[in-house]
Amino acid sequence: MPVGRGHVKTDGWHGQRVLVTGASSGIGAATAVAFAAAGATVGICARRADRLAGVREECRARGAECHLWAVDLSRLDEIADFGRTALADLGGIDVLVNNAGVPKRRTIATMAPSDVEDVMAINYFSPVRLTLAVLPYMVAEKHGHIVNVSSMGVHSAAYRVGAYAASKAALELFTEALHLELAGSGVRTHLFIPGSTRSEFSTPRAGNDPPFPQDPASLAAPDDVANALLGCLGTDRFATFATARDEAVATRKNADVNAFVAALAARFAPSSP
Numbered sequence: 640m641p642v643g644r645g646h647v648k649t650d651g652w653h654g655q656r657v658l659v660t661g662a663s664s665g666i667g668a669a670t671a672v673a674f675a676a677a678g679a680t681v682g683i684c685a686r687r688a689d690r691l692a693g694v695r696e697e698c699r700a701r702g703a704e705c706h707l708w709a710v711d712l713s714r715l716d717e718i719a720d721f722g723r724t725a726l727a728d729l730g731g732i733d734v735l736v737n738n739a740g741v742p743k744r745r746t747i748a749t750m751a752p753s754d755v756e757d758v759m760a761i762n763y764f765s766p767v768r769l770t771l772a773v774l775p776y777m778v779a780e781k782h783g784h785i786v787n788v789s790s791m792g793v794h795s796a797a798y799r800v801g802a803y804a805a806s807k808a809a810l811e812l813f814t815e816a817l818h819l820e821l822a823g824s825g826v827r828t829h830l831f832i833p834g835s836t837r838s839e840f841s842t843p844r845a846g847n848d849p850p851f852p853q854d855p856a857s858l859a860a861p862d863d864v865a866n867a868l869l870g871c872l873g874t875d876r877f878a879t880f881a882t883a884r885d886e887a888v889a890t891r892k893n894a895d896v897n898a899f900v901a902a903l904a905a906r907f908a909p910s911s912p
């Protein structure tokens with residue numbers, strides 16, 4: 640599914656080296672191209688080399704240098720080596736965007752333990768490992784940004800996406816701890832929270848229930864989400880929602896979690912006979 644471009648802002652990242660995971664499609668691809676258009680040198684990774692090559696062409700068409708690595712981030716033992724390779728090939732990393740992620744649409748009662756463990760590997764353990772691989776460099780440089788991509792699944796309803804939402808909740812608290820521990824160090828940590836976005840995320844896939852029906856008009860465009868992601872780097876905010884609508888939902892949940900969850904439970908409960 641090609642991602643339309645054309646709304647990308649073009650300022651501010653000349654000479655910066657950016658590594659984006661999960662950049663073969665969707666939000667990651669749009670983010671890589673947005674950084675390329677803004678003057679950055681971009682490193683992209685995911686499993687599908689052919690799709691990465693297409694994104695690399697889009698980056699090069701914007702005048703950017705682009706490196707790609709076909710890697711499977713579920714191979715956790717290989718991530719430290721990959722981090723070293725990316726640091727060497729890019730000549731350093733100024734921005735790490737931990738974006739790669741997989742869904743898990745399945746009720747908890749029908750899950751196998753491996754369903755939970757597989758989604759935790761990609762969505763939580765892999766960004767943790769890559770962060771730990773790159774962090775010593777950034778700390779020594781007293782400079783850098785780490786952006787961890789979470790999900791509105793944490794801030795709206797975890798209904799039928801429990802393992803997925805839990806993996807992102809873990810990532811959120813890891814990111815919060817990092818943000819606090821690195822305060823004043825020159826290394827800035829950002830939590831970026833998209834809601835429903837037009838991408839391959841919600842397509843049918845093995846091990847998942849069918850995608851939830853969604854009004855296409857309600858989905859955010861990957862380019863807009865990418866621009867919001869780049870925008871958060873210029874702020875001192877810990878958490879940035881991709882859209883104001885998402886932030887409003889999260890604010891409602893935080894204001895009264897019991898009322899919020901009770902309303903959802905009433906909505907999802909089977910109707911009485």
Ligand SMILES: NC(=O)c1ccc[n+]([C@@H]2O[C@H](COP(=O)([O-])OP(=O)(O)OC[C@H]3O[C@@H](n4cnc5c(N)ncnc54)[C@H](OP(=O)(O)O)[C@@H]3O)[C@@H](O)[C@H]2O)c1
Pocket residue numbers: 660661662663664665666667684685686687688690710711712713738739740741742761788789790791792832833834835836837838839840841
């Ligand atoms: N779309 C939404 O509605 C939505 C909402 C909230 C949050 N998010 C989050 O946004 C991020 C990007 O999702 P998206 O919407 O852009 O979906 P997407 O189009 O499916 O992109 C997911 C990316 O992750 C990569 N990936 C998955 N498993 C991988 C693995 N084992 N190793 C390396 N890369 C892997 C995929 O590449 P390969 O398949 O080529 O490996 C792809 O590039 C995810 O973290 C997701 O949780 C999305």
